[in-house]
Amino acid sequence: MRNRLEEIRKQRNITQEELATTLEVSRQTIGSLENGRYNPSIILALKIARYFKMYVEEIFIYEEDI
Amino acid sequence: MKNKIRNALRTYTLPIGFAIFAIASAVRQLFPDSESVVILHHFQFIAGLGAGLMFAGAIYKILFRKNKNSSPEAARQLEIDEKDERNIRIKEKAGYASWHTTLIILVVMALIFVFINNPTGYWLAAGALVLHKIMLMIFTSIYNKKM
Numbered sequence: 001m002r003n004r005l006e007e008i009r010k011q012r013n014i015t016q017e018e019l020a021t022t023l024e025v026s027r028q029t030i031g032s033l034e035n036g037r038y039n040p041s042i043i044l045a046l047k048i049a050r051y052f053k054m055y056v057e058e059i060f061i062y063e064e065d066i
Numbered sequence: 067m068k069n070k071i072r073n074a075l076r077t078y079t080l081p082i083g084f085a086i087f088a089i090a091s092a093v094r095q096l097f098p099d100s101e102s103v104v105i106l107h108h109f110q111f112i113a114g115l116g117a118g119l120m121f122a123g124a125i126y127k128i129l130f131r132k133n134k135n136s137s138p139e140a141a142r143q144l145e146i147d148e149k150d151e152r153n154i155r156i157k158e159k160a161g162y163a164s165w166h167t168t169l170i171i172l173v174v175m176a177l178i179f180v181f182i183n184n185p186t187g188y189w190l191a192a193g194a195l196v197l198h199k200i201m202l203m204i205f206t207s208i209y210n211k212k213m
Contacts, residue, residue, distance in 0.1 A: 020146075029152040041151050 003060045006034040008052055023047050073147065076123075076130055083119025090116055169198065 009019055009030075016034075020027040025044065032038035040048065040060075049056040090113035133140065147153060172191050179187035 024146055024149070026147055026150040026153065029150055032152060038152055038155075044151055 001039050001060055001062050002036055003033065005030075005048065005059060008054070008059060009034075012052070019051070022051060076126055078123075079126060080120055080123030083116045083121070083123050085116070087113050087116030087120060169195070172198075 009016070016027050016030045020030045023030075023044065029038065033040055045056050045060055049059055052059065090109045094109045094113065172195050176188055176191035176195065179185075179191060
């Protein structure tokens with residue numbers, strides 16, 4: 001699964017620390033999400049989508065193995 | 067990075083100290099006539115080292131809690147770190163990996179005890195393996211009902 005978290009966060013001039021504090025996760029979690037090392041739980045994905053006022057699918061893109 | 071090291075020290079010093087102390091003490095008990103073996107000769111010292119680490123870990127935890135109470139920001143960060151889903155997942159994965167490693171160590175220990183003809187050690191290691199299987203069945207059943 002890839003995501004557009006970094007792109008969206010930078011568009012809105014939000015730092016990783018600010019996003020982490022709002023979502024009540026560690027800054028490392030945001031970093032890992034952005035570079036694709038970690039896939040979020042459904043709850044965290046929904047929290048992120050709600051924070052950016054977007055749909056989950058607009059941020060997280062599920063790609064099936066071909 | 068500094069926080070990571072501090073967190074690791076706070077979390078692992080006491081259990082590592084305990085593990086060293088327990089293993090060294092157990093080896094010392096299992097090989098009472100080990101004076102001729104050079105490495106085993108030092109196990110008393112290693113047990114002491116483990117006890118020292120346990121003490122240091124406990125003191126560090128007490129100091130950390132005291133410090134945390136005086137700084138609400140640090141307390142909040144600690145709470146976030148404890149509830150952070152990635153940290154929880156990391157702990158689960160690390161736990162699973164260490165569980166597998168422990169099993170391998172137990173099997174190796176049981177074999178060593180057979181070869182050196184130490185029935186107490188063998189039964190302890192084999193008993194721990196059997197106990198592990200029983201606990202696995204119990205917890206599987208519990209979580210099967212819960213999830």
